[in-house]
Amino acid sequence: MKKIILFFICFVFACTTVKIPVTSEEKFEAEVEIAVEEWKGWYNDLRRVSNIFYKILKSISAEESLKGKIIFPSKKPFWDDGIRHIELKKLNKIDHKALEVITGKMLPKDGYILLPLPSMPAEVLIKPWSFAKKFNFDKEKHTFTYLVNGKEIKIKAVAFPIWIHFFVSMSREINAYASKGKNGYFIVIHRGICHFLPDDNQLAFVISHEIAHILRGHLKKRVGVNLITGILATGIAIATGISDLANIVYAGVMAKYSRDQEREADFFGLYFTYLSGYNIELASKAFITLGSSAPRSLLENFFATHPYDAERRAYLKKVVNWIKEGKTWQQIIREH
Numbered sequence: 001m002k003k004i005i006l007f008f009i010c011f012v013f014a015c016t017t018v019k020i021p022v023t024s025e026e027k028f029e030a031e032v033e034i035a036v037e038e039w040k041g042w043y044n045d046l047r048r049v050s051n052i053f054y055k056i057l058k059s060i061s062a063e064e065s066l067k068g069k070i071i072f073p074s075k076k077p078f079w080d081d082g083i084r085h086i087e088l089k090k091l092n093k094i095d096h097k098a099l100e101v102i103t104g105k106m107l108p109k110d111g112y113i114l115l116p117l118p119s120m121p122a123e124v125l126i127k128p129w130s131f132a133k134k135f136n137f138d139k140e141k142h143t144f145t146y147l148v149n150g151k152e153i154k155i156k157a158v159a160f161p162i163w164i165h166f167f168v169s170m171s172r173e174i175n176a177y178a179s180k181g182k183n184g185y186f187i188v189i190h191r192g193i194c195h196f197l198p199d200d201n202q203l204a205f206v207i208s209h210e211i212a213h214i215l216r217g218h219l220k221k222r223v224g225v226n227l228i229t230g231i232l233a234t235g236i237a238i239a240t241g242i243s244d245l246a247n248i249v250y251a252g253v254m255a256k257y258s259r260d261q262e263r264e265a266d267f268f269g270l271y272f273t274y275l276s277g278y279n280i281e282l283a284s285k286a287f288i289t290l291g292s293s294a295p296r297s298l299l300e301n302f303f304a305t306h307p308y309d310a311e312r313r314a315y316l317k318k319v320v321n322w323i324k325e326g327k328t329w330q331q332i333i334r335e336h
């Protein structure tokens, strides 16, 4: 019935619709204008998430009390030089043109745009939005070599004992989730959640919570659901072309965790946030911030996978107090 009504509405109003007088070139230009802002905004969010993510990864990798107990090293270390690559051949016309506007250069169909991430060695050597014809990774020296403007730039990668990678997706959806790829685990942070959590302490808690799901083995039990192959297809080289991001967003099956697993991820999430030097009192209110500031329609998926209620809030407050009293995570587990 609804369809019939809709059909009539469209039919009746069709004759009164005024065709907007713009040419396809003008429309393309406007689309590019929008895409430029999206790419720039995405890179800002990527920088923000990377600052937080590496801070957490470095802090927990260095924490002796977690080694062999909470953190089980990967068979081989995860080498990361802190550069993200946009693969030009994967882009559509609009995005290709948008990147030409941002770089101020005519770009070929093949090659990479390089985006250095803060607090990693690459930042001083490579300017954001540089074009590289190609790059490769020396597996013995653990060095990436980029060909930028005919010059070779070598960047030594940093080794992490745990293989967790992160992506920031262009999606406006409010969500973040952990999943498993061919070469290891990864966390996807949607831009929507960055927007509604402007406080770094709170975003750090969300990221730590997802890391905790991985490190506590919650995903292993549901590998069948979460195994997404081909995402990290290039191995160590990480393609961040927009099409890849879209695949992750749509292929990513949100894991449903048990209540106990959620509690555990909350506990270690707050603990990791604390180890990384954030304010855990503020951090523990991340879900309250989301629930009170973001539109309900955008929150459905998030709260379906992260149920939040008074009990959870009360538990988080307790964890904050235990950590503030100076208790170690072993003590807290033993006593509570």
Ligand SMILES: [Zn+2]
Pocket: 209, 213, 257, 262, 265, 305, 306
């Ligand atoms: Zn969770």
